[in-house]
Amino acid sequence: MSVFEPMVELVRGLAITFKQTFFNPVVTVSYPEQKRKVSKRYRGRHELKRYENGLEKCIGCSLCAAACPADAIFVEAAENTDEKRFSPGERYASTYEINMMRCIFCGFCEDACPTEAIVLGDNYELSFTSRRDAIYTKEMLLETVPSSDMTTPRTVEPGVFTRSVPEMKDPQD
Amino acid sequence: MSWALFWEWLIKSLVLIFTLLIGFGYLTYYERRLLARIQVRVGPNRAGPQGLMQWMADAVKLIFKEELTPAKVYKLVFFFAPIVTMAPSIVIAAVIPWGTSFSLGRRVIPLYLADINVGVVYLMSIASVAVYGIVLAGWSSNNKYAMLGGLRSTAQMISYELTLGLMFVTAVLLGNSMSLVDIVDAQRGMWIGVIQPVGFLLFFIASLAEVNRHPFDMPEAEQELTAGYHTEYSGMKFALFFMAEYQKMIVVSMIGATLFLGGYREIWFLKDTFLSVDRAWFLGPIYLFIKVFVLLGIMIWIRASWPRIRYDRLMNLGWKILIPLSLAVIFITALGILLDNYWIIPILSVLAGLFAVTVVYRDLRRKAYERV
Numbered sequence: 001m002s003v004f005e006p007m008v009e010l011v012r013g014l015a016i017t018f019k020q021t022f023f024n025p026v027v028t029v030s031y032p033e034q035k036r037k038v039s040k041r042y043r044g045r046h047e048l049k050r051y052e053n054g055l056e057k058c059i060g061c062s063l064c065a066a067a068c069p070a071d072a073i074f075v076e077a078a079e080n081t082d083e084k085r086f087s088p089g090e091r092y093a094s095t096y097e098i099n100m101m102r103c104i105f106c107g108f109c110e111d112a113c114p115t116e117a118i119v120l121g122d123n124y125e126l127s128f129t130s131r132r133d134a135i136y137t138k139e140m141l142l143e144t145v146p147s148s149d150m151t152t153p154r155t156v157e158p159g160v161f162t163r164s165v166p167e168m169k170d171p172q173d
Numbered sequence: 174m175s176w177a178l179f180w181e182w183l184i185k186s187l188v189l190i191f192t193l194l195i196g197f198g199y200l201t202y203y204e205r206r207l208l209a210r211i212q213v214r215v216g217p218n219r220a221g222p223q224g225l226m227q228w229m230a231d232a233v234k235l236i237f238k239e240e241l242t243p244a245k246v247y248k249l250v251f252f253f254a255p256i257v258t259m260a261p262s263i264v265i266a267a268v269i270p271w272g273t274s275f276s277l278g279r280r281v282i283p284l285y286l287a288d289i290n291v292g293v294v295y296l297m298s299i300a301s302v303a304v305y306g307i308v309l310a311g312w313s314s315n316n317k318y319a320m321l322g323g324l325r326s327t328a329q330m331i332s333y334e335l336t337l338g339l340m341f342v343t344a345v346l347l348g349n350s351m352s353l354v355d356i357v358d359a360q361r362g363m364w365i366g367v368i369q370p371v372g373f374l375l376f377f378i379a380s381l382a383e384v385n386r387h388p389f390d391m392p393e394a395e396q397e398l399t400a401g402y403h404t405e406y407s408g409m410k411f412a413l414f415f416m417a418e419y420q421k422m423i424v425v426s427m428i429g430a431t432l433f434l435g436g437y438r439e440i441w442f443l444k445d446t447f448l449s450v451d452r453a454w455f456l457g458p459i460y461l462f463i464k465v466f467v468l469l470g471i472m473i474w475i476r477a478s479w480p481r482i483r484y485d486r487l488m489n490l491g492w493k494i495l496i497p498l499s500l501a502v503i504f505i506t507a508l509g510i511l512l513d514n515y516w517i518i519p520i521l522s523v524l525a526g527l528f529a530v531t532v533v534y535r536d537l538r539r540k541a542y543e544r545v
Contacts (some may be wrong), residue, residue, distance in 0.1 A: 005534055007530050013478045017478040028214050
C-alpha cells in the first residue's frame with residue numbers, strides 16, 4: 001500500500017477540504033446583520049448613568065478627568081438648586097465631554113467615579129468623519145430617561161437630595 | 174457568402190466573446206466563493222444579491238486604477254504582451270462546439286463558430302501562442318522577477334504542452350477524427366474519458382500546468398517571484414493578464430469536457446431519453462456548462478488543497494513521468510483499437526498509471542534517503 005503513498009496523500013488532502021466545504025458550518029459573523037455578543041466586562045462607549053428616580057449620578061467632581069491617562073475627559077461643574085435639580089447633592093456636571101479620539105478605553109474613569117456614574121458600556125460602533133464629531137457631549141453620553149416625568153433638570157422638594165454620594169456596597173464585579 | 178451567413182457568424186462570435194468575458198467575471202466570483210467556503214468563510218456577498226455583481230466592481234476598480242509604465246521597459250513589447258496573451262485565450266474557443274443545431278425559419282444554424290477539420294491541431298497551435306505573451310511580458314518589463322517568472326512559465330508550458338498534445342492524440346484516436354464536432358459525436362455511446370481515464374487525468378494535470386494553476390503556479394509563486402511575469406503591470410494591462418488567465422481556465426475546461434467528457438452531449442446512458450441533445454438542442458449548452466462548471470470547481474478545489482510543487486520536481490514530473498506515461502497510454506489506446514477490444518484500454522492504462530505512481534514513490538523515497 002505504501003507504494004501508492006503519494007497518491008493516497010493527495011487524495012487525503014482533497015478529502016479534508018471536501019469535508020470542510022460540506023460538513024463545517026461557516027464561522028463568519030456577517031457583521032452589520034449579525035452582531036456578536038460582547039463579554040460582560042467589555043469596555044465600549046461610556047454611558048452616564050441615572051438613579052431609578054431619573055436624577056443623574058454624575059456630580060461633576062472631575063475625578064474621572066483626573067484619572068484619565070489620555071486626558072480625554074473634560075468636566076465643568078455647576079451648582080444644583082432645588083428648583084433646577086440635575087443630580088443629588090450640591091453640584092452637577094454642566095459640561096461633560098469625552099474625546100473619543102483620545103480615549104483608550106482603559107476604564108480608569110469608571111474606577112475613579114465615586115457615584116458609579118460613568119460606566120463603559122457595550123457599544124463599540126464608534127465612527128466619525130471629523131474631529132468635531134469625535135467629541136461626545138453629555139447629551140450623547142447620558143442614559144435615556146426611565147420615564148418622561150423623570151427628566152432633568154426638575155423641581156424637587158427642598159431638603160431631600162442633600163447627599164451627593166450614595167451609600168454603596170463594595171462592587172461585586 | 175451571403176449576408177445571412179455573415180450575421181450568423183457575427184452574432185455567434187459576439188455570443189462567444191461575451192460568454193467568455195462575463196464567464197471570466199463569474200469565474201473569479203465562483204473561485205472566491207468556493208475557496209471561501211472551503212476555508213469555512215463566506216466570501217464576497219455584498220455587491221449585488223449574494224455578491225453576484227462583485228466582478229463588475231472589480232472591473233471598474235481595475236479600469237480606473239493608475240496605469241504605471243516603468244522607465245526602462247521595452248515600450249512596444251510591454252504594450253503588446255497583454256494583448257498577445259489575451260487574444261489566443263478567446264480565439265481558441267472558436268472551434269469548440271457548444272450544441273447541435275437549431276433551425277430558424279428555413280435556415281439551420283449549427284451551434285459552433287467553426288468546424289475546422291483539424292480542430293485539435295488548431296487548439297494546440299493557438300495554445301502555444303499564449304506562451305509568447307507571457308515570456309515577452311516578463312522580458313520587456315526590465316525586472317528580474319518578471320523575467321524569471323516569464324522564463325519559468327515558458328519552460329513549464331512547453332514541457333507540459335507535450336503531454337497535453339499527446340493526450341489530444343488519444344482523444345483523436347478514440348474519436349477517429351481531428352474535428353471537435355466529430356469527436357463529440359463519437360462520444361454518443363461512451364465518453365472518451367471513461368474509455369481512457371488515465372488519459373483524461375493526464376490531460377487534466379497537463380492543463381493545470383498549462384494555465385499556470387495550482388499546484389503548478391510556478392510563474393506566479395509569490396514567495397519566490399513577487400507576482401511573476403506581471404509584476405510591473407498595473408491597471409488595465411494587468412487586468413488583461415488576469416482575464417487571459419481565467420479565460421484560459423474556462424477554455425481548457427471546455428476543451429477537456431469536449432474531448433473527454435462528451436462535450437455538449439448528455440451522459441451516454443441518457444442518449445435515447447428526452448434528456449438527449451438530439452431531442453432538445455437547447456440542452457447542449459447547458460450540459461457543456463455543467464461539465465465546465467464541475468471541472469472549474471475541481472481546479473479551485475485543488476487550489477485550496479494542495480501545496481505548490483517544487484520547480485525541479487515539476488520538471489521531473491513533466492519529462493520523466495508524464496511524457497513516458499502519455500506515450501504508453503497512446504500505445505495502449507492504439508492497441509485496443511487495433512485489437513478492437515476497447516475494454517482492455519482502461520485496464521491496461523490504469524495499470525500503466527499505477528506503475529507511474531510507484532515510480533514517483535521510489536523517486537521520492539530515494540531522495541528522502543539521500544537527504545538523511
